[in-house]
Amino acid sequence: MGEKVVKMSGPNMSMGKILKFVIPVIILVILAFESLTVVQAGHRGIIVQLGAVKPTVLGEGMHFKIPFIQDIVQVEVRVQKAESSASAASKDLQVVTTNMAVNFHMDPSSVNKLYQTVGMDYKGRIVDPAIGESLKAVVARYTAEQLISKRSEVSLQVKELLSKKLSTYNMMLDEINITEFKFSDEFNRAIEQKQIAEQQALKSKLDLERIKIEKEQTITKAQATAESLRLQRENVTPELVRMREVEVQQQAIEKWDGKLPSTTGGAIPFLNIQK
Template sequence: MSITTAVSVLTTASWLAAVALLVVLVVRASKRRTTKGIMTVFVVVVVLALALTTISAGLVFVEPHERGVVISAFSPHGYRETPLNPGLNWIIPYAESVIYYPISKQTYTMSIAHSEGQVQGDDSVAARTSDGQEIFIDASVIFKIDPTQVVDVHIAWQSRYIDDLVRPLTRGVIRDAISQYRVDEVVSTKRFDITQQISDELGNQLNSNGLLLDDFVLRNITFSAEYALSVEQKQIAEQQAQQAKFVVEQKKQEAEQARQVAQGKADAAVIAAEGDAQARLIQAEAEAEALAMIAQALAENPDLLT
C-alpha cells in the first residue's frame, strides 16, 4: 500500500468517525445527557480529518511509467513548467492539481481488418501511386511522449495527441510517400525505401510536437479491386505464354530427337552399304586371285588338263 493510499484511508476513517461522533452527540443532546467529553473528542477528530484531508490533497505519487503536469493557481502561466517525476511529490493543497501522462510506448494501428485497429471497421490508409493506382496501406505507429516535453504536449494537445496528431500526421506522411513511387515499386523493389522514408519524416514531425517515434511498421498493402483483377489477368497471360513457350521447346526437342534417330538410321544404312560393297570387292579380288593362280598352275602344268 502506497503512502498516498494509506493517507486517503486514514482520511476516510477520520471523517466516518467524525460523523459517528456527531450522531452520538445529537442522540445524547436529545436525551439531555452530558456531551462535554464527547464534544472534545469530536472536535479533535474533525481537526484530524481536516489535517489528513489537506495532506491527502497535497501528496501525489507518480508511477514510473508516468509524468505529472501540475495545474497551479499560483503559477503565472497556470501550470508548473517542470513536470513531476516518478515517486512521492508534494503540491499545494486545493490550489494545484495533477494531470498524468504515460511515457511508456503506445501503439496506434490503422488496418483494413474491422477489429484490428483503434478504429472499428476499415481504417486502412487509401493512397495513390505516381502512376495513378489506388492502394490501401495497413500500418502501425509505435511511439511515446518525450518525458522532457510532457508539459509542451499538454499545452499543445492535452489528451488529444493521438486522435489529433498521431493519426492524421501518419496518414498524411504515408500518402505523400506513396505518391512518389509506381505501384510495382511500392509492392516490390522500393518497399523498404518507402518504409524508411516514412519513418524519417514521421519521426521528425512527431519529435517537433513532443513525441518520440520508436518504430513504423508497414503491415500490409492491398490493391483496389480493379487493379487486383488486372494483375490476376496479367499473371494468367504470363502463365499461358510460359506454357506455350514450354510446348514449343518440347516440340523442338522432339523434332531434334526424331532428326537424330533418322540421322542415326541413315548413317547406319550408309555404313551397311559401304560394308556390303567392301565385302563384295574383297570377294571379287579373292576370286580373281584364285583364277589367276589356277591359270598359272595350268600354264606351268599343261598335263593337269589331261
C-alpha cells in the same frame, strides 16, 4: 441590577474540547493526503500549478505537492498502438486504401511539453493525421503495382516521414506495419488478367524452347548417323570386300555335308575359287 454569570459545565464543555481537538486533526489528515501523489508505473507526472505547466517532470513513485495549488496529470510513456486507414491516389492515379498499425511512445522527459502544446488527445490530434499524411505522400510516389512489389521500400519511407512528424511533438516512433493495400475491383481484375497472360506467355516460351531442343537433338542424331555411314564407306576397300567374300565361302564350305545336290539348277557352294 447585578449581572449573572452562567458557567458552562457538563456535556457541552466536553463536546467543545473534543471538537477543538478533532477538527485540527482532520485538517492535518486532509493536508497530508493532498500533499502526496503517486505516479504509476509506465507513467510520468506533469505538475500543473494554478493552471500553469511546470518544467519539472515527475518519475514513477511517491512525490510531494502543494495542496490545493498543484495538480498532477499522469501521462503514459509505455509503447502505445494506433491503427489507421487512409485512401490516396497512386502515381498512376489508382485509388489505394492502406491499413497501417503504428507503435509509438512519448519522450519521458518531454511529456510536459506535449501536454502543454497538444493535451491528452494526442492520438486524435497528432498521431492519426500524421499517419494519413505520411501514407498519402509516399503512396503518390509509386504506381499501384510498385506498391505491391516494393512493399518493404514503401514501409521504410513511410516510417521515416512519420517519425519526423511525431518527433516534432516529442513522440517517438517504434515500428510500423502496413497490414493491407486495397485496390479497386477494376484494378484487381486487370492484375489477374495480366498474371494469366504472363503465365501463358511463359508456357509458350517453354514450349518453344522444348521444341527447339528436340529439333536440335534430332539434327544432332541425324548428323551422327550420316557421319557414321560416311566413315563406314570410307573404310570399305576392295581388299575388305574380297576378305568378306572369302569368309562367306569358307562358312559355306564348313556347312557342306559332302553331298551334291540331287537336282540340277541349285546353287553350288563352291564358286569363285581361285586357282
